[in-house]
Amino acid sequence: MYQITVEQHFDAAHFLRGYHGKCEATHGHRFLVIVTLQAKTLDEIGMAYDFTVLKRQVSEIIGRFDHVCLNDVPPFDKVNPSSENIASVVFNELQIKLADASATITRTEVWETPQNRAAYIPD
Ligand SMILES: [Zn+2]
Structure with missing residues (x-):
């Protein structure tokens, strides 16, 4: 099994x-x-999936979240924009984009600080 990982931010x-707190x-x-x-x-050229394509696909998903208040942007106008929910939204939208790919998505993580992160891994 091969795994590849990319990181992007917004x-x-x-x-x-x-939530009652800060x-x-x-x-x-x-x-x-x-x-x-x-x-x-x-x-045939030794790649599990093209990093460049994957980064573009992730950018297409998270681009609409950049420099906005997430609570104003669907689905977070209705679903709380917790790191956990952001991770599952990115997972589910990327899974659709990868429907015809030979690679499958296994995990998304969202770090909101260097110390605090959430992951989504389906059952
Ligand atoms: Zn926060």
Whole structure:
């Protein structure tokens, strides 16, 4: 099994609805998004998946989250923009883009600080 991982980031504000503490107030993060794919085989030039293509696909998903208040942008106008929910949204949208690829997505991580991160790994 081969795994490849790319990292991208976006800068955004958010606040957590229903949370009682500092995070109920609007504040910002540089959200680091880490995506891991796996593939059983390599292509004819020895790649599990093209890093350049993967970075572009992740950018297409997270681009709409850059320099906005996440709470204003679907689906986070209804779903709380926690790191956990950001991780699952990126996972599910990327999985659609990879429908015809030989590599499959296995994990997304969202770091909101160097110390705090959440991962989404489906059952
Ligand atoms: Zn936060």
